[in-house]
Amino acid sequence: MAANNKFLPEKKSVAIVGCPFSGGQPKAGVDQGPIHLVQAGLIDQIEGLGYEVTFDGHHQFEDVSALADPPIGILKNPRLVSKVSKAVSEVVKQHASNGKIPVTIGGDHSLAMGTISGTLSQYPEAVVVWIDAHADLNTIETTTTGNIHGMPVAFLLGLSTLPEYSWLPSSPPLLTPSKIVYIGLRDVDAGEKALLREHGIRAFSMHEVDRYGIGKVVDMALDTVNPARDKPVHLSFDVDALDPSVAPSTGTPVRGGLTFREGHYICEAIHETGCLVALDIMEVNPSLADAASVAQTVAVGCSLVRSALGETLL
DSSP states (O other): OOOOOSSSOSSOEEEEEEEOOOTTSSOTTGGGHHHHHHHTTHHHHHHTTTOEEEOOOOOOOTTOOOTTOOOBTTBSSHHHHHHHHHHHHHHHHHHHHTTOEEEEEESOGGGHHHHHHHHHHHOTTOEEEEEOSSOOOOOTTTOSSOOGGGOHHHHHTTSSOOGGGTTSOBTTBSSOGGGEEEEEEOOOOHHHHHHHHHTTOEEEEHHHHHHHOHHHHHHHHHHHHOTTSOSOEEEEEEGGGBOTTTOOOBSSOOSSOBOHHHHHHHHHHHHHTTOEEEEEEEOBOTTSSOHHHHHHHHHHHHHHHHHHTTOOOO
């Protein structure tokens, strides 16, 4: 049975925000992830759970040009990522203000700058549960690749600032270290580890999942950012948090990840809190595997969404 949402109207409503965008990283194909998810029947599946679904087509970002976008330092596509993220932020904020749950399907994880800032604009007290193999916390100073999909949390926390990102508040930032928690980390850069410690950001790596089990880890994570279960939750889920045997078609797979059930349990548990106000499913890349693996990854992406929106095993 679906849990009653503490922050949304009784009428259940979802807005699909399709973001076929790959500018935050160099591998082609991640922009096709949202298209595959919708083609796999995601909208019908959500409607089958009793939701009214709004989908106005995928955002093509036709008005966003990257023709004059030289690197800033080593940052790649910095203006394009900023413009697209800002556009996504405005869309997510609008849907949230209309009492809908924005479900953003990406696309690379740089989009989280837009999705999370949009959520926080409507729900300033919201907390973020970030599911990922990677912390995506690199700053302008610590990044070794210049790929901005590894940097969105640093921008959200105000640890990285650029004039091109002035639309994203940095002093004070929209997001503070006490309002984000990680689950599933297993490939964290040295600079990111230092930032996690310096700012007291709680993170539950695969070591904790192995030690305590996913049920206890989710409880501990929620106790960290939302102990009374009375704050809105933005769930940002990178499918590379799952083991590559579960979701092989993604850009930065790392062995030793969450199982199928562990990933789905997280979504089910967040739903049960009645606090979910926004959801991201990111980094499905249909170009990086054979057809069967692509279909498997797309199906997992769809089922994660359904679990977060209230689908249960019984």
